[in-house]
Amino acid sequence: MILYGSHNKNIELFPKTQINNHGNDEHGGLIWEWDPVRHRKVAKQMAPAFSGRALQAKALTLHKYVDLFVDRMTSLGSATRGVDLTTWINWLCVDMSADMAYNREMNALKNMEEPRYLTLLQDFNKAIVIIQMFWRFPLLVPLKYLFLLFKMVRSHSDIRDHSRQLLERRIRRKDSVEHIDFFEQLIPKNREPPKDPKEMRHLEQVAGQLLVAGYEPPAMWLYFTMYHLLKSPEHLKTLINEIRGTFKSYDDITPESAAELSFLAACLKESLRLTPGLLTGLPVGSPGAHVDGHFIPRGLIVNSPQVVCQSSSFSMARDSRNFSDALQFRPERWLSEDHPLYVSQFSNDNQKAFQPFSQGPRMCSGREIAWWQSRLFVAKVLWKFDLAMVSGEHPDIDRDLKGWGITYAAKRIVHMQDHAG
Numbered sequence: 184m185i186l187y188g189s190h191n192k193n194i195e196l197f198p199k200t201q202i203n204n205h206g207n208d209e210h211g212g213l214i215w216e217w218d219p220v221r222h223r224k225v226a227k228q229m230a231p232a233f234s235g236r237a238l239q240a241k242a243l244t245l246h247k248y249v250d251l252f253v254d255r256m257t258s259l260g261s262a263t264r265g266v267d268l269t270t271w272i273n274w275l276c277v278d279m280s281a282d283m284a285y286n287r288e289m290n291a292l293k294n295m296e297e298p299r300y301l302t303l304l305q306d307f308n309k310a311i312v313i314i315q316m317f318w319r320f321p322l323l324v325p326l327k328y329l330f331l332l333f334k335m336v337r338s339h340s341d342i343r344d345h346s347r348q349l350l351e352r353r354i355r356r357k358d359s360v361e362h363i364d365f366f367e368q369l370i371p372k373n374r375e376p377p378k379d380p381k382e383m384r385h386l387e388q389v390a391g392q393l394l395v396a397g398y399e400p401p402a403m404w405l406y407f408t409m410y411h412l413l414k415s416p417e418h419l420k421t422l423i424n425e426i427r428g429t430f431k432s433y434d435d436i437t438p439e440s441a442a443e444l445s446f447l448a449a450c451l452k453e454s455l456r457l458t459p460g461l462l463t464g465l466p467v468g469s470p471g472a473h474v475d476g477h478f479i480p481r482g483l484i485v486n487s488p489q490v491v492c493q494s495s496s497f498s499m500a501r502d503s504r505n506f507s508d509a510l511q512f513r514p515e516r517w518l519s520e521d522h523p524l525y526v527s528q529f530s531n532d533n534q535k536a537f538q539p540f541s542q543g544p545r546m547c548s549g550r551e552i553a554w555w556q557s558r559l560f561v562a563k564v565l566w567k568f569d570l571a572m573v574s575g576e577h578p579d580i581d582r583d584l585k586g587w588g589i590t591y592a593a594k595r596i597v598h599m600q601d602h603a604g
């Protein structure tokens with residue numbers, strides 16, 4: 184039996200623990216929901232939002248923001264001091280995610296200004312570490328409230344009020360939304376915000392979780408990919424040749440046409456292998472079952488009557504027992520045998536150890552849209568620009584990366600020169 188894939192009628196056998204529940208609510212919305220039956224219900228309701236048809240409806244939104252990013256880089260990217268890629272990719276991804284989640288306009292790229300929501304989210308990232316620690320050491324819980332009170336209650340409630348107002352407005356809007364968003368599936372039939380505070384809170388939670396789930400991992404995926412490519416000029420050159428050799432014009436690039444590029448897919452996968460979005464793992468509780476031949480008993484801890492177990496995608500992917508040359512960026516490992524750059528050295532890689540989107544009933548519902556946006560972004564940016572690290576900058580993710588509740592990468596200063604200009 185495996186931890187995350189094991190299930191009966193899509194109800195997981197190793198339920199999620201409270202450790203990754205970062206709120207204080209009775210229920211956990213969608214991603215933080217610990218009750219497997221309730222999770223199933225919400226996930227089923229949301230499923231059509233991630234179907235092929237719904238995906239198509241997001242294409243224009245993806246183009247709109249990637250093109251705006253490219254415009255901004257055209258005017259700012261070639262300055263001597265370069266641009267801070269971390270910030271700009273964060274802005275791109277929060278704009279895309281908020282718009283796709285519930286037609287919320289963050290306007291970070293447009294205003295060239297950090298939305299307050301994002302600043303608070305990054306603070307919250309640090310708080311998540313504290314919250315997780317208290318779940319693991321329940322006797323320390325009173326200190327948690329002191330910490331949260333001291334650190335962030337005020338700013339948090341402000342942003343929560345603001346987000347609720349925007350969500351209520353979204354619920355009331357009928358035909359005036361620009362495009363179908365993920366939240367459409369949850370809107371009450373009469374398009375009035377529920378009067379029951381618990382019901383309204385549930386909607387707020389799911390909307391907020393969609394926004395964060397659709398922002399943070401893609402943002403990391405995009406800038407880690409650029410980072411690995413900049414550190415590996417030969418691979419960058421091969422990828423640029425593939426992209427510029429395939430597309431005659433910038434406008435030919437779409438999420439579907441970019442899906443034909445096998446070296447691009449290999450680079451994106453390799454980036455996700457070396458630097459997966461999730462550093463902390465996904466803790467689940469044992470019902471008393473065998474995993475990989477080992478019996479994990481059912482135990483008793485506060486709020487979760489199970490022994491907590493988890494695997495880490497970060498460690499699995501960097502383990503030389505699973506991948507040859509495990510710590511190196513080697514996109515070739517993902518190429519098929521008939522590709523000219525195929526290398527047999529990687530034929531024994533254990534590709535099943537690469538599970539960045541998790542598995543089973545909790546598997547990422549946004550993985551397809553994430554692939555769309557990352558292919559589109561990398562293909563358009565590398566079609567348009569020659570990239571180089573600003574001189575004097577020597578970032579090293581293994582040295583500089585700061586891992587909070589959700590990873591937050593080190594800054595990266597990059598030149599973007601229009602290659603035709």
Ligand code: HEM
Binds near residue numbers: 203401547
């Ligand atoms: C690099 C891109 C992404 C990665 C690596 C990633 C990874 C994951 C992982 C590991 C989970 C399981 C979390 C858990 O069990 O606690 C998850 C869940 C989820 N992700 Fe993603 N994700 C990505 C992009 C996205 C995007 C763009 C969306 C769009 C909104 C999204 C929406 C979701 C949702 C809704 C869930 C909860 C599924 C459920 O519990 O039913 N993700 N993701």
